[in-house]
Amino acid sequence: MDLGSNRIKDWKPLERRPYRYKKAAMHFFCPLCRTERVITTGHRLSAINYVQIVLVTGFIVAVSFPWAGLKGLFAFFPIWLAFEGVRRLLFSKEVPCPHCGFDASWYKRDVKVARARVAEFWAGQQSQNAPQSSPEVQTEAL
Numbered sequence: 001m002d003l004g005s006n007r008i009k010d011w012k013p014l015e016r017r018p019y020r021y022k023k024a025a026m027h028f029f030c031p032l033c034r035t036e037r038v039i040t041t042g043h044r045l046s047a048i049n050y051v052q053i054v055l056v057t058g059f060i061v062a063v064s065f066p067w068a069g070l071k072g073l074f075a076f077f078p079i080w081l082a083f084e085g086v087r088r089l090l091f092s093k094e095v096p097c098p099h100c101g102f103d104a105s106w107y108k109r110d111v112k113v114a115r116a117r118v119a120e121f122w123a124g125q126q127s128q129n130a131p132q133s134s135p136e137v138q139t140e141a142l
């Protein structure tokens with residue numbers, strides 16, 4: 001069986017040689033621009049994060065022990081929630097493609113919003129590339 005038959009003949013990614021990451025949580029190709037992508041932060045907490053949560057909880061119990069006793073152990077849950085929230089924020093920050101602006105999480109939720117975000121990205125790219133040639137900038141300079 002020829003494995004090369006599934007390849008697209010005119011494959012043209014926006015960036016041909018992306019930077020290599022050592023410990024990638026996800027490795028994939030952008031569905032819109034076909035550029036090789038890597039996400040370094042996973043969306044789930046790692047074992048080290050759970051150790052950190054336990055250590056922070058232990059610290060809070062030690063500090064609050066004189067007046068709260070062992071009730072400080074309940075601080076585990078808000079700390080866990082904060083860790084999960086921060087982890088998911090970091091993950092969702094990495095999802096949009098830096099080359100074409102395609103956001104897979106928005107595409108899953110609402111396709112129209114995802115399309116608008118890609119159009120917004122390209123409008124921003126065009127204004128970044130030629131700021132001097134736009135007529136608004138020229139009138140402000142004069």
Ligand SMILES: [Zn+2]
Pocket residue numbers: 030031032033034035097098099100101102
């Ligand atoms: Zn892309």
